[in-house]
Amino acid sequence: MEGTELVTFVNTQVVPICIFLIMMGMGLSLVPNDFKRVVNYPKAVSIGLINQLILLPIIGFSLAHFMSLEPEYAVGIMLLVLCPGGTTSNMFSHLAKGDVALSVTLTAVASVVTVFSIPIVLNLSLKHFMGAGSEFELPIIKTMLSLIVLTIFPVAIGMLIKAIAPKFADSTQVYVSRFGILFLTLLLIFLTYIQQEIVVEAFIAAGPVSLILNLLTMALGYYSSKFFKLSPAQTSSITLEVGLQNSTLSMFMALTLLANYKMSFAPAIYTLVMLFTAGILVRFLRSKYHLREQSLN
Numbered sequence: 685m686e687g688t689e690l691v692t693f694v695n696t697q698v699v700p701i702c703i704f705l706i707m708m709g710m711g712l713s714l715v716p717n718d719f720k721r722v723v724n725y726p727k728a729v730s731i732g733l734i735n736q737l738i739l740l741p742i743i744g745f746s747l748a749h750f751m752s753l754e755p756e757y758a759v760g761i762m763l764l765v766l767c768p769g770g771t772t773s774n775m776f777s778h779l780a781k782g783d784v785a786l787s788v789t790l791t792a793v794a795s796v797v798t799v800f801s802i803p804i805v806l807n808l809s810l811k812h813f814m815g816a817g818s819e820f821e822l823p824i825i826k827t828m829l830s831l832i833v834l835t836i837f838p839v840a841i842g843m844l845i846k847a848i849a850p851k852f853a854d855s856t857q858v859y860v861s862r863f864g865i866l867f868l869t870l871l872l873i874f875l876t877y878i879q880q881e882i883v884v885e886a887f888i889a890a891g892p893v894s895l896i897l898n899l900l901t902m903a904l905g906y907y908s909s910k911f912f913k914l915s916p917a918q919t920s921s922i923t924l925e926v927g928l929q930n931s932t933l934s935m936f937m938a939l940t941l942l943a944n945y946k947m948s949f950a951p952a953i954y955t956l957v958m959l960f961t962a963g964i965l966v967r968f969l970r971s972k973y974h975l976r977e978q979s980l981n
Contacts, residue, residue, distance in 0.1 A: 699871070699935075699936050699939060699940060700834060700936065700940065702863075702867045702932075703834050703932060703933060703936050704833075704834055704838045705838070705860065705863065706771060706860065706863070706864040706867065706932065707795075707834065707835050707838040707839050707842070708838035708839065708841050708842040708860070709771060709842060709856075709857055709860025709861060709863070709864065710770075710771050710774070710788075710791065710792070710795075710839055710842060711838060711839035711840060711841060711842020711843045711844075711845070711846065712842040712843075712845060712846050712853040712854075712856055712857040712860060713774070713788055713842075713846070713853075713857050714788060714792055714839065714842065714843045714846065715843070715846060715847070716843075718785065718788055718789045718792055719789070719792065719793065721785065721786065721789045722789065722793060725786070727912060727914070728783075728786055728909075728914055728918045728922070729786070729789060729790065729793070731908055731909060731912055731914065731922060732786070732790040732905075732921075732922045732925055732926070733790060733793060733794065733797075735901075735904055735905055735908060735922065735925075735926045736768035736769065736790065736794050736925060736926055737768070737794060737797055737798070737801070739904060740765045740768055740901055740904075740926060741762070741765045741766060741805060743765070743897065743900055743901060743904070744761050744762055744764065744765030744766075744897060745762065745765075745809070747761065747893050747896060747897055747900075748761040748762060748813070748893065749812075751892075751893050753889060753890070753893060754889060754946075755813040755814050755815075756944060756946035756947045756949075757886070757889050757890045757893075757946070757947075757949065757950050758809075758813040759806075759809060759810060759813050759814065759938075759942075759944075759947050760890065760934070760938060760946070760947040760948065760949060760950025760951055761890070761893060761894075761897065761950045762805070762806060762809040762813075763806065763934040763935075763937055763938055763947060763950070763951060764897075764929050764931060764934045764950060764951045764954055765897070765929065766798060766801065766802045766805055766806060766934075767798060767802070767929055767930040767931070767933045767934045767937075768790075768791075768794045768798070768925065768926070768929055768930065769787075769790055769791035769794045769795065769925055769928070769929070769930055770791060770928065770929065770930030770931075770932065770933070771791070771860075771861055771864050772864070772865070772868075772928050772930075772958075772959075773787060773791060773924050773925050773928035774787050774788055774791055774861075775861055775865075776924045776928060776962045776965075776966055777920065777921045777924050777925070779966045779970070780920045780921075780924060780965070780966045780969040780970060780973075781917065781920065781969065781970055781973040782917050782918070782919075782920030782921035782924065782969070783915070783917040783918045783920070783921045784921070786917075786918055786921045786922070787921040787924065787925055790921070790922070790925045791925070792839070795835050795836070795839065795930075796836060798831075799828055799831045799832055799835055799836060800828060802827070802831060802937075803822055803824040803827035803828050803831075804824060806822060806827075806937075807821060807822055807824065810822070822941060822942070827941060830941065834933075834936070835933070864932070867932070868931070868932050868955060871932065871935060871952075872952050872955060872956070875935070875945065875948055875949070875952050876952075878945070879945050879946075879949070882946070882949075883949075886946070886949040886950075886952075886953065887953060890949055890950040890953045890954075891953055891957075893950075894950065894953045894954040894957045895957050897954065898927055898954065898957050898958050898961055899961070901926045901927045902923055902924075902926065902927035902961065902965065904926055905919075905922045905923035905924070905925065905926030905927060906919060906922075906923040908922070909922045909923065916972065916973070916976065920969045920973075923965070923969075924962060924965070927958060927961070927962065927965075928958050928962055929951070929954065929958065931951040931952070931954055931955040931958075934948075934951035935948045935951045935952060938951065
C-alpha cells in the first residue's frame with residue numbers, strides 16, 4: 685500500500701471505526717437513569733450544558749476571530765468547541781474524585797445535542813473564516829446522519845450491551861477507555877508524521893490560543909459552579925467537562941468530512957495542552973478531596 689493510499693485508508697476506514705468503538709465504550713457506562721438526571725438534578729446539569737453548548741462555542745469563536753488565526757486553524761478551533769466532553773473528561777472526573785455520574789450525563793446529553801448543532805454552526809463558521817463560496821461546505825442532513833452513525837448509534841449499542849450483560853459491560857468499558865487514549869496518542873503521532881513540515885508553524889499559530897481556550901474554559905466551569913454553590917464533586921466534574929473536549933471527534937471531522945489536515949492541528953495541539961493542564965488540575969482537586977475527608981474524620 686503506497687503512502688497516499690495508506691493515508692486515505694487511515695482517514696476513511698481506521699479513524700471512523702475507532703471513533704465508533706470509543707463511542708460504544710461510552711455507551712457501556714450509561715444506563716437510562718443517566719438521562720433522568722437532567723430532571724432530577726436540573727441546576728448542576730443546566731450549568732454544565734449551558735457552559736458546554738453555548739458559552740464554549742462563543743469563547744472559541746471570539747478567540748479564533750480576535751486572535752487573527754489563519755482560516756484553517758480558526759475552523760479547527762471551532763471544530764474543537766463544537767465537540768464538548770467525551771470519554772476523556774469522564775476518566776479525569778473519576779481520577780479527580782468528581783461526580784462521575786454528572787460527568788457521564790453531561791457527555792451523553794451533549795453528544796446527542798451536538799449531532800444537530802455541529803453541522804449548522806460549523807457551516808456558519810466555514811463561511812465566516814474561509815469565505816462565502818469556498819469549497820468547504822458540509823451538507824447539513826448528510827453530516828447529521830454521519831454523526832448519528834458515529835455517535836448516537838454506537839452509544840445505543842453500548843447501552844444495550846450494558847442492559848443485557850452489565851458485568852461484561854463494566855469489565856470491557858475499562859479497556860475501551862484505555863483504547864481511546866491509545867488511539868488518540870497514535871492519531872497525534874500520525875498527524876505529526878504526515879504533516880511534519882508544518883508542525884512547528886502549527887504550534888506557533890495554534891498553541892497560544894489552545895492554551896488560552898483551555899484555561900478560560902476550565903475557569904468558566906469552576907467559577908460558574910462555585911457561583912451557583914454546587915458541591916465540590918459537581919464543581920470538579922463541570923470544570924473538567926467544560927475544559928476537556930472530544931478532540932478525537934474534532935480531528936475526525938477535519939480529516940474525513942472536510943478532508944483538511946491543517947484544520948486538524950488545532951484540536952491535536954489542544955489535546956496535548958488539555959491533558960497536561962488536566963493532570964495538574966486532578967492533583968489539585970484530589971488533594972482538596974483528601975483534605976475534606978480528613979476534616980470530616
